[in-house]
Amino acid sequence: MEVKCPRCGRTYSKVIPPKCVCGEELEITYDYSIVDVKRWSGRNRGVWRYKELLPDVRKVISMREGGTPLFKAKLGEELNLNIFIKDETRNPTGSFKDRFVTVAVSYGLPYAENGFIVASDGNSAASLAAYAARANRDAFLVVPKKVDKGKLIQMIAFGGKIIRYGESVDDAIPYAKELAKLNGLYDITSSSNLIGLEGQKTLAFELWEDLMPTHILVPTGSGSNLYSIYKGFRELLEIGAIEEMPRLVAVQTERCSPIASEILDISGKTEFTKALALYVREPINKERAVRAVRESGGTAVIVNEEELDLGEKALAKEGVFAEYASAVVVPALFKLKEDGYFEKDDKIALVITGSGLKSVYEERERSMxxxxxxxxxxxxxxxxxxxxxxxxxxxxxxxxxxxxxxxxxxxxxxxxxxxxxxxxxxxxxxxxxxxxxxxxxxx
CATH class of the missing domain: 1.10.10.10 (Winged helix-like DNA-binding domain superfamily/Winged helix DNA-binding domain)
Structure with missing residues (x-):
């Protein structure tokens, strides 16, 4: 693993910031010439199957995350398209963030004597609470006032130390960063931690092994997952495993669409959305995400709030209970189909990032x-x-x-x-x- 600034040449090791001191974005690279993808098939499925393209760690903190199922959707028969569902709800804590956290916690363990911290709208915080418990470390979880109650219950169950701050994750991020500095905590917030993004990119490796899609629809909040998937496929290009990158589609809601609006070159809103995991007003990974979509030849789709229930119900018919923030991909699929975006032989992957069981709203919690x-x-x-x-x-x-x-x-x-x-x-x-x-x- 190497981290070298492309502008000034400064190298980084240990705790790696998202940007160099000169202001240039940093990126983790590897010696791609020695990667032999044939070795992967002999290993157990999951994030750590791809260890040659992950940071070296002294001890792996894992719960067999990754290796999630990919299956053909019945929806494809109705639309006359080849549609596949990548069900990330099957991860240990019910979301794709387990990919991020297993790598971030494993790498950060030597620097987390006082514990870990994360600013999160829910999924990352729930995941960190679980993995920190496995690592016998404290987890400090800075979450906004508006957060799915089901995720809060997870955090409590795993023993996380919850700190409520701000209206959205945008407010929580700088506060968590300051707390990390003052208390000697290892910050795994995706906007501050490049290491965890390496774990998320393994989703791309699995899609390549199982399908090699032509298009991937990704629910987009901070933009970290979109960028991670792009980086994974770009590395597959680098090692010669593929010749062409799939087209990435960023999906956001009309009430909060800073990334999608930038891609589509239209004015957008940054208001509260009931797809809470997508309520990120000022995504720090915006530039990376926009670049990922454009360089892949993809696009963006903005869906209406009233379409979220439609998406949730359609996925339920497939046997998948998804949170609203994941269900956005279904109405986005319908819009693209209507616009004639796809060709008959395309292979379209819908990434379902989080479980509906985690989206317990206040009235549901009170019923428990x-x-x-x-x-x-x-x-x-x-x-x-x-x-x-x-x-x-x-x-x-x-x-x-x-x-x-x-x-x-x-x-x-x-x-x-x-x-x-x-x-x-x-x-x-x-x-x-x-x-x-x-x-x-x-x-």
């Missing part, structure tokens, strides 16, 4: 912890109480024995724990996990 259980959590937040005492405070027409059943279930979820005993009475209190969950429900 609601009614009596939610009231019990609020009672125990005020002070430790025993079962009969909780029953009296609830003042509901129910048997007091039912309260103990609720407590038992809350204990099983790790939200309530024993505080102390006084005689035969057991007093219960909120666990730290229960307190964080209650705070996030009431946010």
């Amino acid at each position: 912890i609601t009614g009596t259980k939610l009231e019990i959590l609020r009672i125990l937040r005020d002070s430790p109480s025993y079962g009969y005492e909780i029953w009296e405070k609830l003042a509901k027409p129910m048997k007091y024995q039912a309260v103990y059943q609720h407590i038992k279930e809350l204990q099983a979820l790790g939200l309530v724990e024993e505080a102390y005993k006084r005689g035969r009475r057991i007093y219960y209190k909120l666990s730290s996990k229960g307190l964080r969950l209650l705070e996030n429900i009431e946010e």
Whole structure:
């Protein structure tokens, strides 16, 4: 692995910034002359199958991420096109970000004695919480106020230290960067960490091995995944595995389309979108993403908010439950088909980046912890109480024995724990996990 500034010649090792001190963008390169792709077929599927084109690490922190399924979509029969779904929801934490995080955490481990930090709108934070737990390191997760509740629950479950800051990830990024400097934390935010992008590019290697598509539709927020896929295919060109790069299509929503608008040369908006993972007002990887699309000969598509439900339902019929931020590729596909963009023999890949199970909105979360259980959590937040005492405070027409059943279930979820005993009475209190969950429900 080598990192050398193309402008001033300065070389970098260890902690690698996205830009040189002279202001030039940096990029990680390898000795491509020694890469033999035939070796890959003899290894297990997954990110680390392609280790010759990944940074050297002392210890791999992995949960068998990557190697996700690619299958033909029924949708193609309706449109008379060859359409394939690359289902990244099958990664360990349910999103493509596990590719990024396994490499970033493995590489950053020697520099993360005090822990890792990330600014994220959800998926990266949930992933880091899981991988940092595997690495026995703390994970500090700077997330905006507007974030999918399901992802917050993941972060809590994995023991992440959540810091709520700003309205969108754009506000969280500089704050996380400052916290990293002040506290000696290794920052894996995609805008600050080139190493993790190397993990994401393995998606391109898998698409090449399984399909070699002519077109790839990519949900686009920060632009990091789009650029990573482009870099992966460019390296396949470099080693002679392919002769032509597939066309990349950036997909964004009409309410937040800074990258797509730039590609299409139109004015765009940077407003809140219910496809939360795509709510990035000022994507730092914008230039890289735009260049990736243009150099691949691709394009961009902007979809309406009301089309997101259509995309989610269409993917559900394929057996894939995708978050809105992934479902955007379906209406984009319809638009391109209508415009005559594809030819009959094209092989079109739809990248589904994150699971719908992670997009738990507030009303869905309340349906999980609601009614009596939610009231019990609020009672125990005020002070430790025993079962009969909780029953009296609830003042509901129910048997007091039912309260103990609720407590038992809350204990099983790790939200309530024993505080102390006084005689035969057991007093219960909120666990730290229960307190964080209650705070996030009431946010």
